[in-house]
Amino acid sequence: MRSYLEFEKPVADLEGQIQELRALVDKGEAVDVKDEIEKLEAKAGQALTDLYLKLTAWQKTQVARHPDRPHFVDYVEALIDDFTEMAGDRSFGEDAAIVGGFGRFRGQPVAVIGHEKGADTASRLTHNFGMARPEGYRKAVRLMQTAERFGLPVITLVDTAGAYPGIGAEERGQAEAIARSTDCCLGLGVPNVAVIIGEGGSGGAIAIAATNRVLMLEHAIYSVISPEGAASILWRDSARAQDAATGMKITAQDLLKFKVIDAIVPEPVGGAHRAPAQVIAATGAALDKALGDLAGLGPDELRRVRWDKFLAIGRSL
Template sequence: MTQYLEFEKPLAEIEGKAEELRALARDNSGMDVGDEATALDAKAATLLVDLYKNLTPWQKCQVARHPERPHCRDYIHALFQEYTPLAGDRNFADDLAVMGGLARFNDRPVMVIGHEKGHDTKSRIEHNFGMARPEGYRKAIRLMEMAGRFGLPVISIVDTQGAYPGKGAEERGQSAAIAKSTETCLRIPVPLVSVVIGEGGSGGAVAFATANRVAMLEHSVYSVISPEGCASILWKDSEKMREAAEAMRLTAQDLMKLGVIDRIIAEPRGGAHRDPEATMETVSQAITAMLDGLDGLDGPQLVSDRRKKFLAMGSQKLSA
């Protein structure tokens, strides 16, 4: 059953009425509601286009967090072959908020790493809602260094509210682990491409996305803090998250103008959750294009390209 977002309530009513008519027809075989249901479907399709034509930044945040949106595990299963998961940081534990391993992408050996949020209550708790602890970042570091030794391109899939802020994580060196992961991204001598598929939150996202090429799904977000967190700090009121989202320039469109990302990946009408298969295909094409664009560069050139990209970031200014 489709879960509707706050701004999709008018759409929910129309699609609900269409489904009610079809249910009545199933219960009463003699009832013909085909024309009425078709008319409602057409009205819903038009409304869906209108709703998603000019989403506000806060509405994009809602879409990016949609519980039915495809997650890292879905992309790995759909886009990669011969995936072999690798676990543990060889120091403390295996953090299930971070998954990664060896795989083939279009028959090319790669290392894939990403945040996994989980799909239901049990799996979300198991994966800590995609919020990595230090051992998660140290696992990512281990996998990136392995990729560097064996000359494997790294593909990172970003979807996290941010790094886990708990006491235990701080005691085990959360900030140092994030910094080390970011530094590892900058120095590995292999192609590194990243895709933000939902939320790209704070240093927890940057630690995976300090890449040669960064792409974002059309309705994903990427920012230093959540709109609620920003509103709590600036206005002492988390309910001002709409104003915060507007001011933070966290949408793919704004970040493209700023030079923070390199590519926007179009989503199906109504968001990635309405047609996951089409989304997987466009993400696959984007990853292929980003990797192809880095072919021919040797290790030092890839490192230099990455560093120049981040040193130049923010040099392009948004118009008011």
């Protein structure tokens, strides 16, 4: 059963009517309703299109957090052949919030690292809702360094509300682990490309997104803090998250304008959760282009281009 967001209620009502009519047809309790169903489908499709043409920043936040959006494991299954997952940070333990390993992307050997939120209650608990602990970022560093050793490009898929803020994580050096992962991204001598596929929250995101190219799905968000967290700090009222989201400029469209990201990957009407295969295919095409653009650059040039990109953010002539 499809899950609707609050602002999608007009569409939910229309699609509910369509389902009711189809149920009557299946039971043989209705005849000659084909035209009515087609009219309702057209009306629902137009309503959905109109809604998604003018989404606010807060509505995009809700879409980015939709539980049915494709997750890291879905992208890997569709885009990466012969994927072999690697576990552990060789220091403390395994962190399932960040999943990583090696495989082939369109025939090319690559390293793939990303946040996994989980798709149901059990898997969400297993993956800690995509909120990584220090060992997750240390595992990411280990995989990136291995990729560099063998000359493999690195693909990262970002989808996290932020790094896990628990006491144990802080005791084990959360800030240091994030900083070292960010530093590793910036210093790699191989091409790296990140895609913000849902939420890109704070240091938990940038730790694996300080890359040569940063791509972002059309209705994803990318921010230094969650809208709720910003509202709590600015106004001591998390209920003002909608105001914070608007002011923070967290949408792909705003961030492309500010050159924080390099390209937007289009989503189907209604968001990635309505047509996962379509958005995964579009992401694959965007990754292929980004890696192709970087293919001819040597290690020193890759580092220079990456550093220049991040140093230029926020500067004006």
